[in-house]
Amino acid sequence: xxxxxxxxxxxxxxxxxxxxxxxxxxxxxxxxxxxxxxxxxxxxxxxxxxxxxxxxxxxxxxxxxxxxxxxxxxxxxxxxxxxxxxxxxxxxxxxxxxxxxxxxxxxxxxxxxxxxxxxxxxxxxxxxxxxxxxxxxxxxxxxxxxxxxxxxxxxxxxxxxxxxxxxxxxxxxxxxxxxxxxxxxxxxxxxxxxxxxxxxxxxxxxxxxxxxxxxxxxxxxxxxxxxxxxxxxxxxxxxxxxxxxxxxxxxxxxxxxxxxxxxxxxxxxxxxxxxxxxxxxxxxxxxxxxxxxxxxxxxxxxxxxxxxxxxxxxxxxxxxxxxxxxxxxxxxxxxxxxxxxxxxxxxxxxxxxxxxxxxxxxxxxxxxxxxxxxxxxxxxxxxxxxxxxxxxxxxxxxxxxxxxxxxxxxxxxxxxxxxxxxxxxxxxxxxxxxxxxxxxxxxxxxxxxxxxxxxxxxxxxxxxxxxxxxxxxxxxxxxxxxxxxx
Amino acid sequence: xxxxxxxxxxxxxxxxxxxxxxxxxxxxxxxxxxxxxxxxxxxxxxxxxxxxxxxxxxxxxxxxxxxxxxxxxxxxxxxxxxxxxxxxxxxxxxxxxxxxxxxxxxxxx
Numbered sequence: 001x002x003x004x005x006x007x008x009x010x011x012x013x014x015x016x017x018x019x020x021x022x023x024x025x026x027x028x029x030x031x032x033x034x035x036x037x038x039x040x041x042x043x044x045x046x047x048x049x050x051x052x053x054x055x056x057x058x059x060x061x062x063x064x065x066x067x068x069x070x071x072x073x074x075x076x077x078x079x080x081x082x083x084x085x086x087x088x089x090x091x092x093x094x095x096x097x098x099x100x101x102x103x104x105x106x107x108x109x110x111x112x113x114x115x116x117x118x119x120x121x122x123x124x125x126x127x128x129x130x131x132x133x134x135x136x137x138x139x140x141x142x143x144x145x146x147x148x149x150x151x152x153x154x155x156x157x158x159x160x161x162x163x164x165x166x167x168x169x170x171x172x173x174x175x176x177x178x179x180x181x182x183x184x185x186x187x188x189x190x191x192x193x194x195x196x197x198x199x200x201x202x203x204x205x206x207x208x209x210x211x212x213x214x215x216x217x218x219x220x221x222x223x224x225x226x227x228x229x230x231x232x233x234x235x236x237x238x239x240x241x242x243x244x245x246x247x248x249x250x251x252x253x254x255x256x257x258x259x260x261x262x263x264x265x266x267x268x269x270x271x272x273x274x275x276x277x278x279x280x281x282x283x284x285x286x287x288x289x290x291x292x293x294x295x296x297x298x299x300x301x302x303x304x305x306x307x308x309x310x311x312x313x314x315x316x317x318x319x320x321x322x323x324x325x326x327x328x329x330x331x332x333x334x335x336x337x338x339x340x341x342x343x344x345x346x347x348x349x350x351x352x353x354x355x356x357x358x359x360x361x362x363x364x365x366x367x368x369x370x371x372x373x374x375x376x377x378x379x380x381x382x383x384x385x386x387x388x389x390x391x392x393x394x395x396x397x398x399x400x401x402x403x404x405x406x407x408x409x410x411x412x413x414x415x416x417x418x419x420x421x422x423x424x425x426x427x428x429x430x431x432x433x434x435x436x437x438x439x440x441x442x443x444x445x446x447x448x449x450x451x452x453x454x455x456x457x458x459x460x461x462x463x464x465x466x467x468x469x470x471x472x473x474x475x476x477x478x479x480x481x482x483x484x485x486x
Numbered sequence: 487x488x489x490x491x492x493x494x495x496x497x498x499x500x501x502x503x504x505x506x507x508x509x510x511x512x513x514x515x516x517x518x519x520x521x522x523x524x525x526x527x528x529x530x531x532x533x534x535x536x537x538x539x540x541x542x543x544x545x546x547x548x549x550x551x552x553x554x555x556x557x558x559x560x561x562x563x564x565x566x567x568x569x570x571x572x573x574x575x576x577x578x579x580x581x582x583x584x585x586x587x588x589x590x591x592x593x594x595x
Contacts, residue, residue: 216546311532335578345592358508385529386543425524441549
């Protein structure tokens, strides 16, 4: 029987798995089809930094063997599904650069827990995906290996920092991918590329093997083509980990089952602060349409206030840079990665290696983070930001006492043109206005496609829910998604 | 007392770069000073808020009233388990004799 021709651009996890299990396509053939498409399409997009072909072939053969033997009981929920991994997550023996020159040629000796869990569930890991250097950026233009192009409009940014993760799923180069979100790095590129992206609750997914940026904020989450797929994937990823003390022991719900439940009776909050004058009118209209769809399905819509929203961006940039300056001190040229050849003393070796290895945005954030933590400024900047973080979190806890979920935009604007905002860091940081507050508060969120602009650029809607209430988040996401289809 | 600096000068940027073990070229230095001042100016908006009685939040668990991860309750049992393969680790080192990481000399003789 010739292998089935599947549409790689629209293939979902559920479809891919059932095609492999039914024998209509082998996992090996499906992986090969994706590699062929990567070879044909990715030169224009630049989403993959490395392909892990040997490992993928081995894993696909294992899945195919199980299917052939008829023993499909051992096959997990991602059996045969081709998945890509953001380059800040380590994969044994595969290059892991985090988009930085300082880790060029680094081959980590172990797997991140999230990576290992995907593979244990049967996923075929195709390779490592481009991102902003150390996940610092909102446009993927800070990668040392070149920017990623938005597959929906090649002259535009895919968003960041998980630009490669979003673009590869949008372009049909993998069925799903892993990304990370510190201040919006999953939700924003998902919105810009027209795919689904999930920010799980802080602690929901293990971060063992994630190259750390800001440890009180960093989260690992999925990119997919449907809300149901995201629920399936999060169910695989979530749970405690003996290798990560910050991974929560809270029970993991049946997200895939919960995502399909009706939304009638749910109270939806709409925060006025997220609909201010900076919001693009086409995005506003698309979000309002999503709210109408929820109303039609029996939700009630309530105005809520998140009064400290305007302070989220400055708070975020104090806290994330402070933590980054500490985390990135391990990049010192001693144990792994780049070592400058132009140094004759230890002190010079540290400095020269970091100078040659780090790009401008990473240096900028290390400097800012070191400054806000330095003697004399700690209270005025760092402690102050931690206090405002409490206020921002209380805003959400107060709102969630009244409503089950909050619906708002992901971004104030559609994807901009490559190079348009690279000159002014503040202008770039302000693009994070609707995403960073949820990051600081630790709540969960999802970005779901909800339309396009007149120019055909994707628009995403953000659904936020209480800590560890991913079930409600997925339900609302599914309801909005179902209203998009004719 | 909560006072934010009106701005950082080149000398201060150089000092912070020293603290962070960063080497900045003469071209990078003024650009970083400009960017830092523009970001710090934006951050100064936080001073509009009175936070005298607001506790600082370092971890999400604090806001939820959960035990922080460092309290010992979530630590794993102290059991022996295989570590990462030493050979693989040392193979990544820029300079090694197979047992130790080698660095340029620390003390001048």
